[in-house]
Amino acid sequence: MNAIDASEHHQRVDESVPPSLLAIVLDTNPHAWAHLSSTLPLATALANLLVFINAHLASGNGNSVAVIASHSNKSCFLYPTPAPASPQPRHNATNGDVDMNGTADSTSYSVQDNPNKYRPFANVETGILNNFAKLMEGTKESHLTATPTTLIGGALSLALSYIAKATLLNLPATSSTEEAMLAIADPEATHSSYVSLASRILIVSVSGDLANQYIPVMNSIFAAQRKRIPIDILKLAGDTVLLQQASDATGGVYMKPERPEGLLQYLMMAFLPDPTARRSLVMPSAGGVDFRAACFCHRKVVDIGFVCSICLSIFCTSDLPDNLCLTCGSYLSLRAAQSNPPALIPKKKKKKKRVGGTDSATPGGSTPAGSNTPMHS
Amino acid sequence: MSGSDYSGSEFSGSDDEYVGPRGGGSSAAAARKIVNATLQQAKKSERKAQAWERRKGESSEEEEYIPTFEEIEDNDVPEQSIQQMEEERKRKRLRKDTKPFQRGIIRHVVLVLDLSEAMLEKDMRPTRFHAMIQYAQEYVREFFEQNPISQMSVLGMHDGLCIRVSELSGNPAEHIAAILGLRTPLNPQDFSKEPKGSPSLQNALELARATLYHTPSHGTREVIIVFGSLLSLDPGDVHQTIRACVRDRVRVSVIGMSARLKICAEIVNKTNAGDESEYVVATDQELLRELLLATTTPPVVRATKSAEEIAPPESAAALMMMGFPSRVIEETPTMCACHGALTTGGYTCSRCSAKVCSLPITCPSCQLTLLLSTHLARSYHHLFPLRNWAEVSWHRAREKGTKSCMSCLTPFPEVPPDGISGEQQTNGHGANGRIHGKVAQKQSNDDEEQKASESSRYECRVCESHFCIDCDMFCHMVLHNCPGCLSKLDTPAEETNGIGDMEMTG
Ligand SMILES: [Zn+2]
Ligand SMILES: [Zn+2]
Ligand SMILES: [Zn+2]
Ligand SMILES: [Zn+2]
Ligand SMILES: [Zn+2]
Ligand SMILES: [Zn+2]
Numbered sequence: 001m002n003a004i005d006a007s008e009h010h011q012r013v014d015e016s017v018p019p020s021l022l023a024i025v026l027d028t029n030p031h032a033w034a035h036l037s038s039t040l041p042l043a044t045a046l047a048n049l050l051v052f053i054n055a056h057l058a059s060g061n062g063n064s065v066a067v068i069a070s071h072s073n074k075s076c077f078l079y080p081t082p083a084p085a086s087p088q089p090r091h092n093a094t095n096g097d098v099d100m101n102g103t104a105d106s107t108s109y110s111v112q113d114n115p116n117k118y119r120p121f122a123n124v125e126t127g128i129l130n131n132f133a134k135l136m137e138g139t140k141e142s143h144l145t146a147t148p149t150t151l152i153g154g155a156l157s158l159a160l161s162y163i164a165k166a167t168l169l170n171l172p173a174t175s176s177t178e179e180a181m182l183a184i185a186d187p188e189a190t191h192s193s194y195v196s197l198a199s200r201i202l203i204v205s206v207s208g209d210l211a212n213q214y215i216p217v218m219n220s221i222f223a224a225q226r227k228r229i230p231i232d233i234l235k236l237a238g239d240t241v242l243l244q245q246a247s248d249a250t251g252g253v254y255m256k257p258e259r260p261e262g263l264l265q266y267l268m269m270a271f272l273p274d275p276t277a278r279r280s281l282v283m284p285s286a287g288g289v290d291f292r293a294a295c296f297c298h299r300k301v302v303d304i305g306f307v308c309s310i311c312l313s314i315f316c317t318s319d320l321p322d323n324l325c326l327t328c329g330s331y332l333s334l335r336a337a338q339s340n341p342p343a344l345i346p347k348k349k350k351k352k353k354r355v356g357g358t359d360s361a362t363p364g365g366s367t368p369a370g371s372n373t374p375m376h377s
Numbered sequence: 378m379s380g381s382d383y384s385g386s387e388f389s390g391s392d393d394e395y396v397g398p399r400g401g402g403s404s405a406a407a408a409r410k411i412v413n414a415t416l417q418q419a420k421k422s423e424r425k426a427q428a429w430e431r432r433k434g435e436s437s438e439e440e441e442y443i444p445t446f447e448e449i450e451d452n453d454v455p456e457q458s459i460q461q462m463e464e465e466r467k468r469k470r471l472r473k474d475t476k477p478f479q480r481g482i483i484r485h486v487v488l489v490l491d492l493s494e495a496m497l498e499k500d501m502r503p504t505r506f507h508a509m510i511q512y513a514q515e516y517v518r519e520f521f522e523q524n525p526i527s528q529m530s531v532l533g534m535h536d537g538l539c540i541r542v543s544e545l546s547g548n549p550a551e552h553i554a555a556i557l558g559l560r561t562p563l564n565p566q567d568f569s570k571e572p573k574g575s576p577s578l579q580n581a582l583e584l585a586r587a588t589l590y591h592t593p594s595h596g597t598r599e600v601i602i603v604f605g606s607l608l609s610l611d612p613g614d615v616h617q618t619i620r621a622c623v624r625d626r627v628r629v630s631v632i633g634m635s636a637r638l639k640i641c642a643e644i645v646n647k648t649n650a651g652d653e654s655e656y657v658v659a660t661d662q663e664l665l666r667e668l669l670l671a672t673t674t675p676p677v678v679r680a681t682k683s684a685e686e687i688a689p690p691e692s693a694a695a696l697m698m699m700g701f702p703s704r705v706i707e708e709t710p711t712m713c714a715c716h717g718a719l720t721t722g723g724y725t726c727s728r729c730s731a732k733v734c735s736l737p738i739t740c741p742s743c744q745l746t747l748l749l750s751t752h753l754a755r756s757y758h759h760l761f762p763l764r765n766w767a768e769v770s771w772h773r774a775r776e777k778g779t780k781s782c783m784s785c786l787t788p789f790p791e792v793p794p795d796g797i798s799g800e801q802q803t804n805g806h807g808a809n810g811r812i813h814g815k816v817a818q819k820q821s822n823d824d825e826e827q828k829a830s831e832s833s834r835y836e837c838r839v840c841e842s843h844f845c846i847d848c849d850m851f852c853h854m855v856l857h858n859c860p861g862c863l864s865k866l867d868t869p870a871e872e873t874n875g876i877g878d879m880e881m882t883g
Binding site: 072073074075076077080082083084085086143146147151153154155157158160161162164165166168213214215216218219220221222223226227245249290291292293294302303304305306307308309310311312314315318320323325330331332333 | 482483522595596694695696697698699700701702703704724727728745749750751753754755756757758760761777778779780781782783784785786787788844845847848851852855856857858859860862863864865866
């Protein structure tokens with residue numbers, strides 16, 4: 001479109017399929033899986049997931065995978081295995097992030113030299129199983145009683161940073177770090193100058209209410225949107241509007257299967273195609289999406305809300321105590337709670353209307369004909 | 378708890394810690410300005426030298442243009458590795474102000490483009506005009522990315538008049554089309570608005586003022602002028618117009634080209650309560666882009682005396698009625714209220730059920746503001762920013778024994794055995810290993826300079842996780858979350874991103 005701009009000249013056109021990085025966030029919330037145990041035990045789900053991961057790895061040479069557990073008390077990598085920290089025994093050495101790493105000498109599963117097994121499959125499998133076992137061992141009862149939900153925000157943040165780093169490492173060696181910086185900050189500016197790593201996130205979610213992590217999850221959604229990373233959601237149980245919005249905003253697939261026991265089928269049919277393949281497939285669509293917001297005061301779902309202009313908190317009523325915002329405490333004038341009138345109406349008229357309408361929130365106030373009923377009598 | 382965070386005294390109090398073009402107008406800021414002025418000469422030459430570098434290095438993030446007067450410490454160079462210098466440079470991009478400032482999230486911005494003869498100058502490639510058109514489009518996109526519930530209008534100073542390029546609206550596509558139309562008209566009959574004649578600041582300000590006149594008082598009223606000329610041909614007394622702008626709470630920022638003008642300085646000074654840092658001069662193309670994009674960050678709300686006088690307290694904040702419509706998919710096409718076109722889906726207004734094509738929008742039939750709750754959430758990181766992470770000394774790294782980055786698992790360089798390495802023992806304890814003499818006094822958390830870490834580790838002060846430089850950049854510039862804090866239940870997440878989080882559950 002810009003004839004003079006010469007910046008698009010040396011585009012490298014690479015015909016090969018771009019490598020694809022799949023980051024899977026597995027919600028391991030024990031409470032939710034306990035509910036599912038009759039139809040889909042966690043062990044079966046994990047086995048299905050491993051088959052799915054193998055399918056993903058098999059569909060491209062450059063494909064890679066990262067698995068992150070979103071547990072009730074922490075979120076951590078299941079694969080690749082993080083290097084354990086070895087803090088010096090010191091007066092001040094708290095548990096820090098030691099517990100999440102575990103020790104490397106665990107021998108519960110080791111890579112068997114099975115000649116019939118494709119080595120990368122075996123690596124991923126043992127890695128995930130080992131770390132998963134460690135995670136389960138490390139879960140104490142006190143952790144379970146502490147919260148009924150899961151740290152999806154942390155898991156998403158881990159997945160996004162991992163993908164960001166992998167994307168950086170995937171840049172051609174010729175490109176300077178400057179360009180890499182640019183890629184971090186602004187994917188649009190640098191698109192198509194190299195075959196980028198096609199990344200996506202799959203969240204296998206079983207937990208319900210995630211509202212307590214509203215801001216972190218929202219921040220993650222925007223980061224994904226910026227970096228063009230689709231977030232796919234497979235919702236086996238529970239319901240959150242939040243995750244549906246995540247997939248909608250990032251162009252991912254949202255599925256809430258009726259029968260969770262068919263997990264593998266859903267995974268293979270709906271979530272295996274990478275973004276390139278999806279362009280030529282009919283993907284399941286969410287149809288209508290519920291975008292209504294939850295008010296901060298009662299967690300009521302509202303379709304018309306009142307928003308504080310300072311902190312953007314949403315309230316279900318304009319009738320706040322002392323007209324003070326419940327979140328930030330600023331004094332809020334209700335004057336502007338009514339939507340601003342069209343610019344062409346002179347100020348005087350506006351004032352008259354406001355005097356006439358007793359209920360400031362009544363939408364009818366903006367229809368001029370409605371307020372003049374006494375004329376008829 | 379947070380009530381005190383937002384009180385006026387807090388803001389004026391913290392003003393002096395705030396360095397940057399969007400700073401408040403307190404006396405401390407003024408004092409700093411003097412420092413700036415003395416160092417300006419040095420800065421200028423430095424900018425020039427870096428122009429080639431910026432070509433690739435600039436980022437369109439919401440980071441602000443940071444004066445770099447503190448950076449040169451020549452005596453330090455030999456002991457730094459190339460990698461450290463690289464990391465240091467990267468970290469300079471981090472926001473300095475991670476304090477939760479009250480920012481004007483709902484903005485009304487008038488972008489005034491100079492379309493006078495001066496824009497035909499070829500000191501930018503291919504001409505100033507083309508460069509400006511290109512950056513203006515980028516600006517619009519970035520602006521609505523950062524400020525989804527804000528409104529914008531584009532004006533042009535053309536041949537002595539001020540022409541309206543696009544109406545005040547929240548639709549980026551409209552503005553971009555209109556800006557492109559300046560160069561290649563949409564209608565073949567229209568003339569393209571090639572630069573012509575002289576600009577008139579007075580006409581521009583008057584039209585901008587009229588555009589902003591009806592905007593609600595809880596939003597900001599900003600005028601951003603890209604001004605290439607060195608003259609202004611006004612029909613009347615521009616000072617009267619300035620006074621009128623001050624009365625109407627209009628804040629003017631000017632991005633000049635090639636040289637500073639007295640009148641621009643005066644306009645900016647008067648409308649920003651004595652703060653002249655909003656008047657900047659782009660000496661080259663890259664700087665122009667950088668300065669323009671810097672204005673996409675919501676401005677800090679001034680809590681100075683003069684601002685209070687102008688704006689009565691009750692008009693500062695307001696409760697806005699907004700609709701959160703749901704998306705509908707229809708079998709048969711129906712008419713949309715915004716374009717009058719037949720479409721098979723869209724969003725229905727929560728109040729009057731009119732169908733609109735896109736959000737955010739003001740309902741064409743009942744004037745209710747319609748948006749997604751995600752649009753509101755997009756601004757939360759301005760309100761609750763992620764604190765900067767600290768550099769990690771070898772000492773500290775040994776203490777924590779971290780081997781790989783918390784979030785991307787990249788291995789860190791090995792910690793050298795105790796006492797052998799060329800370790801700097803300036804500050805053995807705590808996370809801040811590298812502190813240079815001058816800066817050592819002001820250790821208070823976020824204000825200190827963002828230096829490279831000798832151990833290539835960066836530590837979140839809250840959860841004590843270690844991260845690599847790339848994750849540091851990513852988390853602060855894009856994600857605005859700390860993966861470490863959010864991955865542990867024990868750590869109070871409220872302290873980082875969670876201020877609002879906590880409030881919301883309550
Ligand atoms: Zn409520
Ligand atoms: Zn508020
Ligand atoms: Zn329409
Ligand atoms: Zn409506
Ligand atoms: Zn990292
Ligand atoms: Zn942290």
